[in-house]
Amino acid sequence: MSDTHAQTVAYVRDTMLPEQIPPVTERGVVKWMRENLFNGVLSTILTVLSLLAVAWAVMAIGPWLLNSVWNAGSLSECRQILDGTSGACWGVIKDRFHQLMLGFYPRHLYWRPITTLILLFVALGPILYPWVPRKMLWFSAAFPFLGYFLLWGGSIWFPISVALGFVVGYAVLVLMRPTGTLIATSAAIIAPVVWWLVAAGTFAGWAHAVLPLGIEGVRSDRFGGFLISLVIGFTGIGLSLPLGILLALGRQSNMVLIKSVCVVFIEFIRGVPLITLLFTAQLLLGYFLPPGTTFDLILRVVIMVTLFAAAYIAEVVRGGLAALPRGQYEAADALGLDYWRAQRLIIMPQALKISIPGIVNTFIGLFKDTTLVVFIGLLDPVGLSNAIRASSDWQGIYWELFIFIGAVFFIFCFGMSRYSMYLERRLRTDHR
Amino acid sequence: MADIQLDPGIDREIDRSHMQVLDEVAIQITKMNKWFGAFHVLRDIDMTVNRGERIVVCGPSGSGKSTLIRCINRLEEHQSGKIVVDGTELTSDLKNIDKVRSEVGMVFQHFNLFPHLTILENCTLAPIWVRKTPRKEAEEIAMHFLEKVKIPEQALKYPGQLSGGQQQRVAIARSLCMKPRIMLFDEPTSALDPEMIKEVLDTMIALAEEGMTMICVTHEMGFAQAVANRVIFMDQGQIVEQNEPYEFFRNPQSERTKLFLSQILGH
Numbered sequence: 001m002s003d004t005h006a007q008t009v010a011y012v013r014d015t016m017l018p019e020q021i022p023p024v025t026e027r028g029v030v031k032w033m034r035e036n037l038f039n040g041v042l043s044t045i046l047t048v049l050s051l052l053a054v055a056w057a058v059m060a061i062g063p064w065l066l067n068s069v070w071n072a073g074s075l076s077e078c079r080q081i082l083d084g085t086s087g088a089c090w091g092v093i094k095d096r097f098h099q100l101m102l103g104f105y106p107r108h109l110y111w112r113p114i115t116t117l118i119l120l121f122v123a124l125g126p127i128l129y130p131w132v133p134r135k136m137l138w139f140s141a142a143f144p145f146l147g148y149f150l151l152w153g154g155s156i157w158f159p160i161s162v163a164l165g166f167v168v169g170y171a172v173l174v175l176m177r178p179t180g181t182l183i184a185t186s187a188a189i190i191a192p193v194v195w196w197l198v199a200a201g202t203f204a205g206w207a208h209a210v211l212p213l214g215i216e217g218v219r220s221d222r223f224g225g226f227l228i229s230l231v232i233g234f235t236g237i238g239l240s241l242p243l244g245i246l247l248a249l250g251r252q253s254n255m256v257l258i259k260s261v262c263v264v265f266i267e268f269i270r271g272v273p274l275i276t277l278l279f280t281a282q283l284l285l286g287y288f289l290p291p292g293t294t295f296d297l298i299l300r301v302v303i304m305v306t307l308f309a310a311a312y313i314a315e316v317v318r319g320g321l322a323a324l325p326r327g328q329y330e331a332a333d334a335l336g337l338d339y340w341r342a343q344r345l346i347i348m349p350q351a352l353k354i355s356i357p358g359i360v361n362t363f364i365g366l367f368k369d370t371t372l373v374v375f376i377g378l379l380d381p382v383g384l385s386n387a388i389r390a391s392s393d394w395q396g397i398y399w400e401l402f403i404f405i406g407a408v409f410f411i412f413c414f415g416m417s418r419y420s421m422y423l424e425r426r427l428r429t430d431h432r
Numbered sequence: 433m434a435d436i437q438l439d440p441g442i443d444r445e446i447d448r449s450h451m452q453v454l455d456e457v458a459i460q461i462t463k464m465n466k467w468f469g470a471f472h473v474l475r476d477i478d479m480t481v482n483r484g485e486r487i488v489v490c491g492p493s494g495s496g497k498s499t500l501i502r503c504i505n506r507l508e509e510h511q512s513g514k515i516v517v518d519g520t521e522l523t524s525d526l527k528n529i530d531k532v533r534s535e536v537g538m539v540f541q542h543f544n545l546f547p548h549l550t551i552l553e554n555c556t557l558a559p560i561w562v563r564k565t566p567r568k569e570a571e572e573i574a575m576h577f578l579e580k581v582k583i584p585e586q587a588l589k590y591p592g593q594l595s596g597g598q599q600q601r602v603a604i605a606r607s608l609c610m611k612p613r614i615m616l617f618d619e620p621t622s623a624l625d626p627e628m629i630k631e632v633l634d635t636m637i638a639l640a641e642e643g644m645t646m647i648c649v650t651h652e653m654g655f656a657q658a659v660a661n662r663v664i665f666m667d668q669g670q671i672v673e674q675n676e677p678y679e680f681f682r683n684p685q686s687e688r689t690k691l692f693l694s695q696i697l698g699h
Contacts, residue, residue, distance in 0.1 A: 180526065330507050331544035335558035335610065336534030338526070345557060349548050429548050429590040 064088055074393035092397050093404050096388050100404070103224015103379050109153075109216065113227055116150045119143060120234065128419065130426075144238070151231065154217040157207040161200040165192035181339055220298045224379035226408060231298065233367040233412075236305040240366065241359070243306065244313025245352075249343065251318060262314070269311035275372055277304040282376040301373055309366040316358035320351035353427045360420035364413045381405045444634075446658055450643040453661060454483040457516075458614055458645050459504060464513030466499060473499050474510070475669040481647065483613075486640050488656035488677075489649045491666035492692060497649045500666070501616045504647070505536045518613060534562050537607030541619040543599040545591035551578070551602050552587040555609045563610065570609070577605040581635050597628025601635050608639075615639065617648040651696060657681065665689050 024030055037047045067087030071094070072078040078089035093100070102113055123143035126136035145159035173188035208214070223231070250262035269277075281300035324347060332342035352359070374383035385401040388394050459481040466474040473496045481487060489497045502508040503515060506522050506529045515522045517532045546554050555574035559565040565573070578584045581601035583594075591599055600620055607615060617636065621629040633655050640646060640659040650656070656663050656677050663680040665673045665688075673680070673689045681697075684690045 325542075325544075327540060327542050327544035328546065331538075331540065331546070333507060334505055334533055334536075334538040334540075335606070336530050336562045337558065338530055341561050345561065346546055350546075353548065427548070429592065 070094060075395065075397050089397060089400055090404075092388065092394050092400050096384075096394075099388070100225045100381055100384055100401075102227045103384065104222045105224070105227065106216075106218060106222065109218060112150045112153070112215075112218075116147045117230070119146065119150075120230075144235075149215075151223075151227075152218055152220075153215045155204060155208040155212070155214040157204040157211075157213070161204040161207070162196065164203070165195045165200060168192050168195045185340075220296050223298060225381050225384050228298070228373065228378055228380045229367070229370045229409075232302055232305055232370045232373065235302045236309055236366050236370075237363050239302075239306040240309035240313050240362075243310035245317055245348065247310060247314035248317035248321060251314065252321060266311045266314050269308055270315070274305070274308050274369055275375060277308055278372060278376050280304065297376075297378065301376070301378065305366060305370065308369075309362055312362045312365075313359060316355045316362060317351060319358065320353075320355035321347065323354050324350055353424075356420050356424050356427075360416055364416055367412060367416070368409060381408070444637075446637065447641045450641060451486070451659070451661075452484050452643060456483045457481070458483045458485070458518060459647075460514075460516040461504075462514045464503065464510050464515060466496075466503065466508065466510045473669050474503070477513070477671060479664075479671065481614075481645065483645050484643050485662060486644075486646045486660045487648070487662045487664060488660040489647060489664045489666060490651060490653075490656070490692075491672075495666040496669040497666045498618050501538075501618055501647055501649055504614075504616060505533050505538055507538075530562075534558075534610055535613050537610060537612035537615045539600070539603050539607055539615070539617045539620045541622050543591070543596070543603045543623075545599055545603055545606070547591050550588050550590055551583075551594070554591065554602060555606045558606070559609050573611075574605070574609050577608045578602070580608070580638070581605045582631075595628060596624045597631045600624065600628075600632045604632075604635055604639070614645045614647070617646065617650065619649050619651075621650060621652055653681065653697065665692065667692075 021027070025034065038044045064086050065088055067082065067085055069078050069081050069087055069089050069091055072081060072089060072091030073095060075089060075092070078091055082089075098107075098110070102110065105113060120143070122136075123140040125140075126132040126134065127140055142163075145163045149156055149159045169188045169192035172191040173184055176184035176187045247262050247266055250258045251266065253259045253262070278301060281304040282297065285295060285300050328346055328350065329342070332346040337345065371380055371382045373380050374386070377383075379387060382405060385405060388401065389397060457480060459479070461477050461479040464474060464477040465472070477500060479500075489500065491497050499508055503510050503522075504517060509524075510522075518535050520528050520532050522528060522532060545551075546557070549557065552571060552574055555578065556565075556567065556570040559570040559573060560567055563570075575584055575587065578587055581604055583598055583601055583605075586594055586598060586602070591602065594602065604620075620636070621632050624632060629652070633652060636646070636648070636655065637659055648655070648660075660677050662674055663677050664671055665680070665684075665686075667688050673684065673686050675683075675685075680689075681693065684693055
């Protein structure tokens with residue numbers, strides 16, 4: 001076997017080989033294409049087919065898009081300009097832009113919804129990004145009331161008296177804390193509800209009589225377009241997350257009453273289509289409320305959408321809770337943390353992190369579902385597109401409106417999706 | 433069993449100057465019973481632990497030893513009998529439970545560190561939220577104990593970045609940050625590789641040397657021999673035998689104990 005003793009001959013390398021560039025098939029574009037596009041027969045066939053499909057779509061839509069008309073006051077004017085050729089008529093978006101965005105909001109008050117939108121992003125800053133100063137959270141907390149005041153106007157005392165409900169709740173919580181967590185928590189939930197139902201209206205009326213402060217009121221039926229989608233969507237998102245968390249915790253509770261209330265609520269809401277809840281909001285709630293009370297339709301829809309999304313969030317969060325090892329609860333208990341602190345500091349940060357994809361999924365669904373309000377007569381963008389088509393100027397226009405509406409929804413939903421991926425990356429600390 | 437080699441791992445001299453059993457009762461358990469459903473896990477447990485005692489609880493798996501120490505800080509609820517910890521009786525009163533839990537530290541088999549918090553945050557969380565210690569002071573305390581368990585340099589890492597032995601030492605430091613008067617250890621080394629067991633045992637020995645009242649469920653008989661003043665053997669939910677370690681290992685009385693010892697010591 002070893003006539004030559006090749007293996008035993010001593011050898012020392014005296015020149016080191018320089019590093020060489022890999023062959024052309026193993027680097028850059030060529031390597032990427034071999035690996036991702038032409039990796040075998042099936043892959044090559046699929047690549048070619050996909051390219052053909054893309055080419056076909058571009059050929060079909062491209063000329064239509066390239067031949068766009070941007071300035072036209074009506075569809076017939078558009079057709080005149082196009083002169084028989086095929087082309088998109090974006091004039092409708094330009095002509096009805098304000099309506100699609102704000103509905104029939106009074107023109108001289110446009111600054112109010114626009115300010116609200118800007119402030120919305122300011123308020124979201126500290127919630128979404130940790131590098132924004134924490135003090136800004138106070139502004140985020142005040143924003144719902146400020147936003148309401150700016151959009152609906154009227155007396156400033158109404159949003160203030162609603163906000164006072166939370167102060168009442170907090171005060172009761174602090175005062176009752178010595179009596180134990182359960183009693184204090186229940187009291188802190190009941191007290192503000194009582195305040196809102198009984199005292200808030202009286203207080204607002206009395207305060208307004210003493211010091212009338214306010215701006216011009218705008219009725220809900222003037223709202224429309226993306227203003228409605230955003231109001232319902234963001235309020236629903238903002239309210240359904242805390243409510244969903246509470247429902248998820250309630251469903252895990254040892255207390256039979258709380259547990260069964262939560263289970264019944266979640267199962268009922270999940271078992272019913274959203275549209276029936278919206279019809280309930282539109283028609284039935286009127287019967288249940290005391291006669292003479294005017295209960296804003298948008299508010300009713302917000303409540304229903306919130307309840308609907310909360311039930312889904314609750315189940316998503318329950319999944320996150322179930323994924324946590326029991327040891328986490330035990331360690332929190334063993335350190336002497338009480339229930340709410342353990343939830344807030346240990347359990348929820350982890351459970352919510354696991355649930356991020358599901359929660360954002362629900363939020364995106366909620367935001368898109370706001371278009372269902374068209375069925376109860378609110379003029380959201382889809383409802384407005386029908387109204388615009390019904391006008392003699394724009395009768396017969398479809399694609400441009402829906403493409404525009406779809407694009408705006410896509411921007412928001414894609415933004416949420418991207419944010420959730422960023423958040424997952426940022427919160428990844430388990431180093432698995 | 434004249435010359436049993438318990439564990440070659442513990443090679444250092446134990447400083448016994450602070451290991452004194454005081455005449456003061458730390459934990460008093462009387463006629464305690466517990467069931468899991470129909471299964472009678474703990475039967476008529478009577479046990480008194482004085483301040484400064486270092487007790488090792490051993491026994492076959494399923495004998496109820498973990499359940500026993502988990503009853504002491506009410507991670508498990510007992511159904512009859514009485515448990516008094518540091519003068520506070522454990523009842524369904526949540527305030528008493530939280531009071532006892534903040535005085536009793538616990539170390540778990542699987543460490544149960546909080547993976548979303550850094551090592552330092554793991555250690556300062558309970559002092560800040562339960563003891564209301566100012567953050568800066570809590571961080572100083574935490575660094576003090578992290579130095580004591582010899583991993584101050586890991587303070588800003590996350591638990592997932594540490595080895596098992598390091599994680600368990602952090603878990604011990606986390607408990608110590610609450611300045612507990614009693615420490616419970618629930619099989620602290622069972623989930624560790626052999627080379628990491630020693631670093632955790634060293635930490636526990638150092639703690640015993642300072643006179644901490646400790647109850648350890650463990651199979652580390654070398655540790656029992658070195659620092660325990662009493663070994664309790666449990667089987668089928670009952671305390672079968674207890675004795676000081678020298679006698680317990682060399683002169684076990686019950687047949688059950690002899691069998692158990694021959695299984696874990698007689699390689």
